[in-house]
Amino acid sequence: MPPTPIRVVIADEQSLLREALCALLDTEPGVEVVGQTGCTADLLPLVTRTHPDLVVLDIGMTPAGSRESLLNRLLHGVPACHVLVLSMLDQPRLVQSLLDLGIHGYLHKSIGYSTLIDAVRTQRETRSHQTVTLPLRPALHTVGTGPSSGPELSAREVEILTHAAAALSNRQIAVRLGIAEGTVKRHLSNIFTKLDAVSRLDAVNKAASLRFIHPGDIRSTRRLRVAT
Structure with a gap:
């Protein structure tokens, strides 16, 4: 039903x-x-x-x-x-x-x-x-007169980042969300581009600083580095 x-x-x-x-x-x-x-x-x-x-x-x-x-x-x-x-x-x-x-x-x-x-x-x-x-804001040292009109994170991208912050691997995230592992990788690639991030850890930290995810969701630096 x-x-x-x-x-x-x-x-x-x-x-x-x-x-x-x-x-x-x-x-x-x-x-x-x-x-x-x-x-x-x-x-x-x-x-x-x-x-x-x-x-x-x-x-x-x-x-x-x-x-x-x-x-x-x-x-x-x-x-x-x-x-x-x-x-x-x-x-x-x-x-x-x-x-x-x-x-x-x-x-x-x-x-x-x-x-x-x-x-x-x-x-x-x-x-x-x-x-x-929210629209991404400029870096804190940048002087501006209003909010940035930069890119945004979708609800799915925020969801994937939150799982990444919990140190889940791409495969674990895919199982949790019921999607293909390749889809997770594609979303992460898009996230890296939008946040100008060079790694999962960098993306998670930037997302937390911008309040896309809650800092309390981040588990540990060591575990994030080894999650793939």
């Missing part, structure tokens, strides 16, 4: 984007959009009526002073649900504070659709980390 669909609510004040996301997600097998809203005041009543598994929320539509209260009510209220934040805001302190509250993930609106649907589908999994995708 196939699993029940993932029930999703979309909350975004930009009508065109919200309606486009609803239309796209409704075409995905195993995903059902059960509601949408462009108003924060309507979100909790909508969640109470529809009982979604996941709320995709543009945190920018929520007043800063009420974000923590809203998220706590979504994450721990009745009914409780996962929250995936989708936003144009690129503020590390904000991202970390939301992750600390327990959101499922934080995606910058510069991502591609495949990254979003990957994050939606993983909301049912028991995970020791959260999905985070």
